[in-house]
Amino acid sequence: MKLAMFSSQPYDRRFFEEARVARSDAVEIHYHETTLNAETAVLAQGCAAVCVFVNDVLDAATLEVLDGLGVKALLLRCAGFNNVDLATAARYGMFAARVPAYSPEAVAEHALAMIQTLNRHTHRAWARVREGNFALEGLLGMTLHGKTVGIVGTGKIGLATARILKGFGCRVLGHDPYPSPAFAPLGTQVPLAQLLAESDIVSLHCPLTDETRHMINAATLAAMKPGAMLVNTSRGGLIDTVAVIAALKSRQLGALAIDVYEQESALFFHDHSGDIIDDDLFGRLVTFPNVLITGHQGFFTIEALREIASITFDNLDCFRRGGVCANLLPAL
Template sequence: MLRCAGYNSVDLATAEKLALCVANVPSYSPEAVAEFAVALLQTLNRKTHRAYNRVREGNFNLMGLLGKTLHGKTVGIIGTGKIGVAVAKILRGFGCRLLAYDPFPNTEFLVYGSYAPLEELLPQCQFVTLHCPLTDATRHIINAESLKLFQPGAMLINTSRGGLIDTQSVVAALKSKHLGGLALDVYEAEVNLFYRDHSDEIIQDDELMRMVTFPNVLICGHQAFFTEEALVEIAECTLRNVEDFMLRRSCPNSLVTEGHLLVRKDSLPVRM
């Protein structure tokens, strides 16, 4: 039983061969992740994390803290499932123009913005935020070629899956100053790093530690989901999955199977 939405870490083909049941929590408090994504966007944009550290040292200088007014800016949302739509609702309140890319358009998003092909969306956006699952089609959707389409100085936010971004290409775009800023709550090679205390160790991931030194990079440890409400929903859905599994043993038609992932009938496992 997975207590998360993503199941890219599970070998579903092997699970099928071993007759194992795999269940996830396809949706839990999308607002929690959406709010955190916008918090990262504004922290990166207005440099409040740097201002906080300065003031603690008695430095009230404003040099280097210049940001942009979010009102009137174009934000690209890649992935318009529950979280993407929740982000759109928030950013619409800021007065942003919203463009989205999703091979499976969601009519709920059309209240807040419009869809465009990725190659048309990226050049128009001052900010791009990722909210799609990690699949073969989306892996490294942000790469050397797609980064060339970004506006010079545009900022990128990822609270979805680390593998959506080609880290080497993003580092190169930051070093060339083509990418104006990067905020991550997920990281491509996070599996042996996140959720552990490494403060007494020398971290061997050179790319991650290089990014940490950049003044226009903000990295968190996969905490966007981490609210009281989300944890309650995760626990409740996990218990329902156990109940469904037990029910399936006595009534095989009580669940739907998408791929080899058991999901509830009211779930949308392919979108975040």
């Protein structure tokens, strides 16, 4: 059978071909760098399945085109599925499955790296030393030991983050509408208002849903401990960017670390170093010395990419054989 992979990068080809060869799988993969949407869906002509990533658009219009082409399987090589119209997919009888958890430690470790980069200013120190400047003024940080960290979302990635921060000697608070019993040894589950008011660092580990979209807004930012750090390695839409910029300007928000961005689909995963970036909100964010942005690389480890490829092939096997698939997305 043939599979069309959208938003593919050289590393996708490397790890998917590695997995395909290891399994002696006869699937023929067509790799496309372009993002999937209603206009580009025609590239799936002749394919029974598509493989997509976080910024591909699988709305009703796209699914209509895919259905007309005979595509019957949607394979997400990510955990989030906010970009998929599941009701329409179900109406067309499409198989849709995701990779629910791939090396949660990878994202947790990246969140910690961003926290410590901003806190201890290692990115600024690196630049200074290269210029022969060894002055410490402006590089003052805080000791994480004894600080309070709020984990919003205590799923697998939130738990992995909590374990790391507990190891640093932090007091860990958690908030999740569906609390995990595994969080109990790591910290204390509290209402969101208490977590925001008491945390020196707030780290987001939530899926993007109608309920969580812009959960960080003017009101919740005002409820945060003044000068706290906000970290988001989940989905850009959790944060109202305009409100965050206002909070940074007023000094209510002390620092911001984001690996995701609300309008990232037009920017991330591509080289724009020779382009004029006309996103004014993004342009404003990068002017703050207390803002650290990375381009959705929290998942980007060898182990995670191997796991993504492996589980995606498992899901494809379920589709081809008609077996029970543990990663099947619910029909809404």
